[in-house]
Amino acid sequence: MTVHGPDPDERAPGRAYSARFHWLDRQVVADDGTPISKVDDLELDGRxxxxxxTAVLVGPDALAPRLRGRLGRLVAAVARRLAAAEGGRPPRIDLADVAAVGAAVTLRPSTGDLRVHALEDWTRANVIERIPGARHASG
Amino acid sequence: MRLADLIDALVLDGAGDLAGRVTDVRLVETADGLVVDGLVVSPKRRGRLLAWDHRPVERPRILGAIARAGSRRARWVPWDAVASHEPPGRLGDLGTVRLDRASADLVPLADAQREWA
Incomplete structure (x- = not known):
C-alpha cells in the first residue's frame, strides 16, 4: 500500500524561500504540468x-528591469510595442493562483487563460509564418 | 514595486555609507500572504554570486569551502532594519535601500542561516 504524505512543495505558512533560488527564472507550469512561462519578476505591494x-510577472516587460543599462531599456521598448498590440496589459499571475513552489512553480487547477506568450505570438505571426514553406511544417 | 527594484540595489547604512548590494531577498509565507522577511547584502562582487538566502552548501567539501569563502562577508538585513527604499530613477539603473543602523550592527548571513535551520 502506498501512503502519500503532504506535498513538500505546497505553499504553507512558515515556509521560507530565497527569491533568487526558488522563484526567479523558475518554470511556471499548469496543474497538469504544461509549461506556461517562467518567473521573470515578482510584484511587491506595501501594506x-x-x-x-502579490503576483508573478512574466514576459519581456517583467524581465527588462532585471537587465541593466541599455539592454534593459531595449527589451522594455520591445515589450511596450507588444503590450500596445495586446491591449496594454502585461501578463501577471496572481500569487493566489500559485499552488506549489518546487522544481517548478505550479498553478492551481482553476487558473484560466493567462495570455503570457505575447512575444511568441508576435514572432509566430510576423516572422515564422512569413518564411516560405512555413505552413508545410507538421505539428 | 517589483522584486527587481530590490535585487542588486545599493545598500546604504545608517551613516550613509555603502554597505553593499542586495544579492537576495528572503520571502516567508504567513497567514496574510508571502512577505519579504529581509535582504542578503554583500559588499564584494565575488560574494554576490554566492551569497543567497538558501541552505548553505556543505558537500562536497570543496564546494562548501568555496561557498563559505564567497559569502563570509554577506550580511543579513531583516526588513525592519530598512528605513526606506527607492526604485531606480531610470529603467536599467540600480535602486537604493537605506538602513536604520550601522553596517557593523548587521548579523553575518551564516549566523542567520543557522537560526533558520
Missing part, C-alpha cells in the same frame, strides 16, 4: 509596514 509579494 501595514510590510512588503508582500
Amino acid at each position: 501595514d509596514g510590510r512588503l508582500y509579494a
Whole structure:
C-alpha cells in the first residue's frame, strides 16, 4: 500500500524561500504540468509596514528591469510595442493562483487563460509564418 | 514595486555609507500572504554570486569551502532594519535601500542561516 504524505512543495505558512533560488527564472507550469512561462519578476505591494509579494510577472516587460543599462531599456521598448498590440496589459499571475513552489512553480487547477506568450505570438505571426514553406511544417 | 527594484540595489547604512548590494531577498509565507522577511547584502562582487538566502552548501567539501569563502562577508538585513527604499530613477539603473543602523550592527548571513535551520 502506498501512503502519500503532504506535498513538500505546497505553499504553507512558515515556509521560507530565497527569491533568487526558488522563484526567479523558475518554470511556471499548469496543474497538469504544461509549461506556461517562467518567473521573470515578482510584484511587491506595501501594506501595514510590510512588503508582500502579490503576483508573478512574466514576459519581456517583467524581465527588462532585471537587465541593466541599455539592454534593459531595449527589451522594455520591445515589450511596450507588444503590450500596445495586446491591449496594454502585461501578463501577471496572481500569487493566489500559485499552488506549489518546487522544481517548478505550479498553478492551481482553476487558473484560466493567462495570455503570457505575447512575444511568441508576435514572432509566430510576423516572422515564422512569413518564411516560405512555413505552413508545410507538421505539428 | 517589483522584486527587481530590490535585487542588486545599493545598500546604504545608517551613516550613509555603502554597505553593499542586495544579492537576495528572503520571502516567508504567513497567514496574510508571502512577505519579504529581509535582504542578503554583500559588499564584494565575488560574494554576490554566492551569497543567497538558501541552505548553505556543505558537500562536497570543496564546494562548501568555496561557498563559505564567497559569502563570509554577506550580511543579513531583516526588513525592519530598512528605513526606506527607492526604485531606480531610470529603467536599467540600480535602486537604493537605506538602513536604520550601522553596517557593523548587521548579523553575518551564516549566523542567520543557522537560526533558520
